[in-house]
Amino acid sequence: MKWPLWGRRNRELEEEIRAHLAMAAHDRIERGETPESAEQGAQRQFGNVALVQETTREMWGWRWLERLWQDLRYGLRGMRRAPGFTAVAVASVALGIGANTAIFSLFDALMLKSLPVRDPGSLYLVGLGVDNPMESLSYRIVRALAERKEIFFGVAGFSRWIFPVGPSGAIRNTPGALVTGEFYETLGLQPAAGRLLMPADDEPGAAPVAVISDGYWERSFSRSPDALGKTIRIGGVPVTIVGVAPRGFTGANVGAVADISMAASTLPLIKPEAAALLGPGNVWLRALARLRGGISASQATARLATVWPGMAERVVSPTWPRDRQREIIDARFVLKPGGTGWTYLRQIYRRPLLVLLGVTGIVLLIACANVATLLLSRAAARQKEIAIRLAIGAARARIVRQLFTESALLAAAGGTIGIGLAWVLSLVLLNLVSSERLPVMFDLAPNGRVLAFTTTAAMATALLFGLAPALHGASAVIRRRSRILPTLVSVQVGLSLLLLIGAGLFEGTLRNLENVDPGFQREAVLLVDLEGRRNTVPRDLVETLLRVPGVIAASISTHTPLSGSTWSDPAVPAGQPLPKRDNAVFNGAGPGFLETMQIRLLAGRDFSEHDGPGSVQVAIVNEAYARRYFGNRDPVGQHLSAMVRGKAADLEIIGVTRNTVHSGLRVPPYPGIYVSYFQLQDDIPSTLEARVRGQLGQAAHAIREAVQAKLPESSVEVRALSEQVEATMTQERMLATLASGFSALALLLACVGLYGLLHYSVAQRTREIGIRMALGARQGGVIGMELGRAIRLVLAGIALGLPGVWIASRWVKSLLFGLAPTDPATIAGAALLLVIAALAAAYLPARGAARVDPMIALREE
């Protein structure tokens, strides 16, 4: 096999040698020899033409490349000759690498990828706090920071926002962001068309304008330049599109696509009831800061510390309690590297993704062990071939290299397929973490980092599974009963055990969460979030709901459990001093809320239509509150002093309910107080809830129609309470699903490995088995013997895996709920599953062994 690129040079060399021979022959003829003898003499004198060519070619310097080409050709031919082996090996590597790449690309998108902005490395995320800095700041603080031009080049405040876009009656909620005026300038972005938002757009009274994303431009306007200057209706207000953000930039909030971005100061126009967000008390913006040239992060924090007390006067509210004002003024700014943007997802998914990276790493190890097993078995079959090659003078190093090239080929093929698999898998994954209410979008196109990761993984794989077989194979004599093969299979079994236990633990956690009694009935309840201030909500909306066919109970409230937002305020039995910190979770509930949610009333009564603005302010407390503040006394009829949304209030307790979960299923119930929805006057969020009978979809449709008719300016979206509960388990569900999937994969690979080993060992011991059978061993006995071997391997694997469980338990502990990482039932279950699967895998080769015909077996050698 010659290196193809050297074709011309090879031909020239051949011609050069031919010329040499011709001239030598010519000379001999001149000396009187016959032409035949002259030619033969010239040949003889010249020597081995092929050898001369070979040694000459080495002088060209590219010999190693030529050899590599040879090895590759040889390896490819070998792969073609053993399609079954090749398919299993390539599939193992592809699955292992695909799983790793998928998880890594998600990890990369979430944790490592820089925002597509100018010099992301010099952006800092601004936090404020004493010990535990908050990453959320108020609008006023961000504006005040942006003014410190001696410290900052610019400060970009931003928050995710959903805009109701479209004409009355056909409103579509569109994901977007509210940003401060310096947002685009700070990030250093150039518009794809038109202009981006400027500080002037973020002044009170500025005309409402929007910048749209490149994707939105494409989807809604087909990239037409006419989109610029067009007005779209947002919350019923005409908003002018002034520009398109650069392609690839979808906001600083990683994972959330901002199709529409508007200046924060326009909030009172497009959503009057949310105007309070611009006030001092609301922390809702994240801020990315770019420092002035020549100022380091530590210099910036030091300077901020000196100027902050003076600034703080302007950004705190004088109506706050003294302590709270003091706390803010005493707080210090913290700058963290912010080039990767911000997302709440990081907090939630960091550890699960790290655990999953570990899981997929183990899957890859198992795949490696699997391929190594296959290669070793094959090496045994190729013993003769290799012995011949060694005998005719092949260098041992050359054979090691040859065998290793084959491994590298397998890894490369597997890796290539793996990248494709990873792409599909990462989309599935994204689907698992994304929900309709909080869509998660990432650009998962493989980038340099991901490809480097995959390449490294593939190369490491080749090294791992190729080295042992290569060294092993090149030693001319293979020991009959190598210890490597059984050890590899046991390692596979041990690693699979680890993953099975992990999957069991995550599944158990999910089951435990699903079985948590939330204190209400999640099924058959539909929710409608209302936009619009409390005062503008039509009073008869609940009555409208009750008239919808299928609705058996309906109510309105400020909050619903597990919606992701809670309201807390301080409240104590009358006569006691109010605590500095909020000590109760509040909810403003209308009459029928408890009935609709089926929260059991333990004592007293529910709110009624008489608990309105004019009458005595009433409250219902939950068991936890009653126990904490009233002990064994009956709280009904007692009074509470509370601070309800900034106003001092005296509340009469009219009832006690069961506890419900508030912010999460894992969080134990907190002391809670329900106040009467119709006694609240503030701008507060509102949600309608309806318990329905019969088909949920039909009822949802009917409710949507009825509510939309009442509120033509709003986007009415009906969702199920059960989905809201489900959404709090997204992370656990993702972990459980993926861990189960990957451990099933691991189990399959381990079984293939076990099957391969036993099959090979039966083939090798045909003679031995034949003799046993000839001497009277029964078929059952032979099967038992083979299965016994399998069980011994599995038990050895389990013994290997158990210490790993103990080590890994520290990692997953915080992700579990309701069971310990060393849960005995889970471990026993996993081990049992492993044994059963192993027996199934071992049965085929064992039966094969039992079918050995003693006569044929004995004749074989």
Add this chain to the structure above:
Amino acid sequence: MAKGEAYQNRIELVQGTLDLLVLQTLLWGAQHGYGIAQAIRSGSGDVLQVETGSLYPALHRLEKQGWIKSEWRTTENKQRAKYYQLTAAGKKQLASEGERWRRVTAAIASLMEPRESGGAL
């Protein structure tokens, strides 16, 4: 078999020596591989026989070094052959290596013939 017999009338050439001889041969003009081998043999009175297995690698090595260059020409007998020719770098190499060679052989000769060198002292 033929090895013992060949050993008497042929001296195996050390690698560097062959390179030097090739360069020296080419000093008289361009020549093809066969011609070079012939020239070395006849020039040494049939003492030095160049193995083709050493000659061709040496030619290609020298060409890669840039000391010689090659071109296809036709011999008087209408045979197309690859002619090698010294380059400027090759001439320089020949000068310095040739000088070194002379010093080394003189040193060896003085060791092999101690009486003569003793006289020189």
